[in-house]
Amino acid sequence: MSTILAVAQHGETILTLAAAEVAKSELNSEWLNQLVEAMHDTMTERNGVGIAAPQVYVSKRVIIVASRPNLRYPDAPEMDTVVMVNPEILEKSEATVLGEEGCLSVPDERGQVARAETIKVRYLTLQGEQVETIYTGFPARIVQHEVDHLDGILFIQRI
Ligand code: K1U
Ligand code: ZN
Numbered sequence: 001m002s003t004i005l006a007v008a009q010h011g012e013t014i015l016t017l018a019a020a021e022v023a024k025s026e027l028n029s030e031w032l033n034q035l036v037e038a039m040h041d042t043m044t045e046r047n048g049v050g051i052a053a054p055q056v057y058v059s060k061r062v063i064i065v066a067s068r069p070n071l072r073y074p075d076a077p078e079m080d081t082v083v084m085v086n087p088e089i090l091e092k093s094e095a096t097v098l099g100e101e102g103c104l105s106v107p108d109e110r111g112q113v114a115r116a117e118t119i120k121v122r123y124l125t126l127q128g129e130q131v132e133t134i135y136t137g138f139p140a141r142i143v144q145h146e147v148d149h150l151d152g153i154l155f156i157q158r159i
Helices: 030-045 138-150
Strands: 050-052 062-065 082-092 096-101 111-116 118-124 130-136
Touching: 030 050, 030 062, 050 138, 062 138, 082 138, 096 138, 111 138, 118 138, 130 138
Parallel strands: none
Antiparallel strands: 050 062, 062 082, 082 118, 096 111, 118 130
16 A cells, blocks of 8 residues: 655745754664655655655655656666665765756746766665765756755755
8 A cells, every 4th residue: 555645845844944863763663664665655656756754744864766767867877766864965076067856845846956966975774774875967966956855955945
């Protein structure tokens, strides 16, 4: 059974807050696994390529990144879905690229946003394993957009 959650919309306070870190005691927990499953179902139902917990009214530092080729980014890599707990962008390339973004919380608006082309990110898996990885291009854009949600920033503030 899939669980589709309501998505917070531009203007709602939850989207302006800095989300709280997930505590060690919450890793591997039933509630965190259920939250991520429901976020995944909601993202898929809305045809998104990413989602952040504050968008479903949970002010915690959890994001999902799910790059796939699309009309705007036909060359985007098809990634296995990545769940990131407490993600931190450790490094950003000086080089930036302009690219179109949309947002499940800002319906009917699209805009060109400059983002670092390459980033190094550190995060925890749902099991608490620490991962460091480098993303470039569209996946890097999605991570930056989703981490912005954790800091209370929407893409329209970057246009
Ligand atoms: O966080 C969100 O609101 C989801 C958002 C993620 C995102 C899209 C594009 C660039 C960065 C981050 C979406 O999935 S919007 C819908 C979408 O699939 C899409 C929109 C514009 C360009 C490419 C894809
Ligand atoms: Zn968004």
